[in-house]
Amino acid sequence: MYHLKAIIVGAGIGGLTTAIAMQQAGYEVEIYDKTSKLRPAGAGISLWSNGVKVLNRLGLGKQMAEIGGEMNRMEYRSHKDEQLSHVDLIPLIHQVGQRPYPVSRTDLQNMLLEAAGADKVQLNMRCIAVEEDETSATAIFENGHRATGDIVVGADGIHSVTREYVLGHGTEPRYADYVNWNGIVDAKPGLCDPDNWVLYVGEGKRASMMPIGGDRFYFFFGAPLAKGTTVEPENRRDELANIFSGWPTPVQNLIQELDPLETNRLEIHDLNPLERLVRGRVALLGDSGHATTPTLGQGGCQAVEDAEALTRFLVTTSIDVPDALKRYEAERKERTSNLVLKARKRTDTIYGKDPDATEQWYKELRQENPEDVTNALAKVILSGPMR
Numbered sequence: 001m002y003h004l005k006a007i008i009v010g011a012g013i014g015g016l017t018t019a020i021a022m023q024q025a026g027y028e029v030e031i032y033d034k035t036s037k038l039r040p041a042g043a044g045i046s047l048w049s050n051g052v053k054v055l056n057r058l059g060l061g062k063q064m065a066e067i068g069g070e071m072n073r074m075e076y077r078s079h080k081d082e083q084l085s086h087v088d089l090i091p092l093i094h095q096v097g098q099r100p101y102p103v104s105r106t107d108l109q110n111m112l113l114e115a116a117g118a119d120k121v122q123l124n125m126r127c128i129a130v131e132e133d134e135t136s137a138t139a140i141f142e143n144g145h146r147a148t149g150d151i152v153v154g155a156d157g158i159h160s161v162t163r164e165y166v167l168g169h170g171t172e173p174r175y176a177d178y179v180n181w182n183g184i185v186d187a188k189p190g191l192c193d194p195d196n197w198v199l200y201v202g203e204g205k206r207a208s209m210m211p212i213g214g215d216r217f218y219f220f221f222g223a224p225l226a227k228g229t230t231v232e233p234e235n236r237r238d239e240l241a242n243i244f245s246g247w248p249t250p251v252q253n254l255i256q257e258l259d260p261l262e263t264n265r266l267e268i269h270d271l272n273p274l275e276r277l278v279r280g281r282v283a284l285l286g287d288s289g290h291a292t293t294p295t296l297g298q299g300g301c302q303a304v305e306d307a308e309a310l311t312r313f314l315v316t317t318s319i320d321v322p323d324a325l326k327r328y329e330a331e332r333k334e335r336t337s338n339l340v341l342k343a344r345k346r347t348d349t350i351y352g353k354d355p356d357a358t359e360q361w362y363k364e365l366r367q368e369n370p371e372d373v374t375n376a377l378a379k380v381i382l383s384g385p386m387r
């Protein structure tokens with residue numbers, strides 16, 4: 001189909017990537033976001049090769065390489081500082097044809113915003129409803145503005161409003177029973193080797209550092225906590241020092257290096273797989289359709305894959321928009337649902353839901369064959385739209 005106009009609700013990774021892909025296909029786009037200033041949620045993100053390939057296709061490969069960290073290996077260590085496993089990622093890169101890039105979210109967002117066109121984004125626009133008729137779909141905003149196009153893309157994240165229209169009912173995100181802290185530190189000695197992704201695990205918790213561009217590490221911590229705890233930013237270093245007391249020296253160094261005021265603290269949620277991703281001319285994309293725990297590092301990658309698949313079906317078919325959206329749903333629903341459930345299972349294991357299963361996992365890590373790890377990663381990467 002040619003000459004379509006898309007109304008995109010949400011200027012996160014999913015919405016911006018969709019805007020880039022659709023404009024490259026010759027479509028007109030308008031992007032709306034409720035926020036007054038676009039700020040990425042979180043400090044860093046690891047875009048696995050499947051996500052990077054989509055961005056390559058959109059002409060952003062060189063910029064990704066500039067902002068991405070050179071992550072050549074991955075290492076699990078115990079909270080007593082024993083090496084549990086060590087995986088060379090170079091064979092994976094050769095297997096799938098593209099290296100993954102851990103990046104700062106600010107760098108990623110700036111890159112996507114520039115490519116999408118900042119003038120296409122309208123801020124302070126909170127979508128409150130969606131409606132459609134035979135020939136068009138309309139997003140309705142709190143301030144009374146109405147934006148009408150051939151398609152509405154609901155890229156409005158885990159607390160999506162557009163999802164309610166698509167499903168015909170509300171859905172509550174599910175608390176994953178753990179808190180994630182994340183931020184960025186300079187890559188100083190005493191933390192981690194500059195091409196290594198290290199994960200310390202033990203006591204149903206984890207602490208990790210991975211290299212991003214600009215000689216920095218993206219770090220994250222995770223620990224099981226009841227829902228509803230809050231700790232003010234100025235106290236977050238003390239909170240981490242307490243939860244990770246006795247953990248290895250690099251973890252202690254990290255806690256001392258991090259800026260508590262710039263350390264995000266998030267209760268992690270996901271969504272049960274939805275019964276549908278589309279209704280008529282309205283498509284859910286990214287976290288609005290399949291928010292996942294970050295354990296597999298695939299949430300953002302799936303948003304980017306969604307953008308590629310949705311645009312492709314609109315471009316390559318000619319029946320009508322609802323038909324293209326049905327095809328998009330058929331391609332994306334099973335893959336994204338499976339990844340949500342797979343990530344949830346792994347999350348439960350990491351964070352000690354069943355302590356025996358977690359202990360068993362620590363044992364398995366010690367015996368893990370690196371080739372099995374890279375094959376498993378390659379399977380996830382290669383079973384998406386970008387082979």
Ligand SMILES: Cc1cc2nc3c(=O)[nH]c(=O)nc-3n(C[C@H](O)[C@H](O)[C@H](O)COP(=O)(O)OP(=O)(O)OC[C@H]3O[C@@H](n4cnc5c(N)ncnc54)[C@H](O)[C@@H]3O)c2cc1C
Pocket residue numbers: 009010011012013014015032033034035041042044045046047048051125126127128155156157158159160161180182266285286287288292294296297298299300301302303
């Ligand atoms: C701690 C953590 C670590 C992660 N690590 C990784 C990783 O390593 N790799 C990976 O691939 N993924 C990772 N993810 C997942 C990834 O961050 C998300 O999947 C991704 O950001 C989803 O993008 P999105 O565009 O769908 O939604 P969002 O980024 O949530 O964007 C939604 C946008 O919609 C706007 N919006 C919301 N409601 C409205 C409304 N009513 N009207 C208008 N605008 C609205 C918001 O302001 C926001 O800008 C991680 C997630 C977390 C929490």
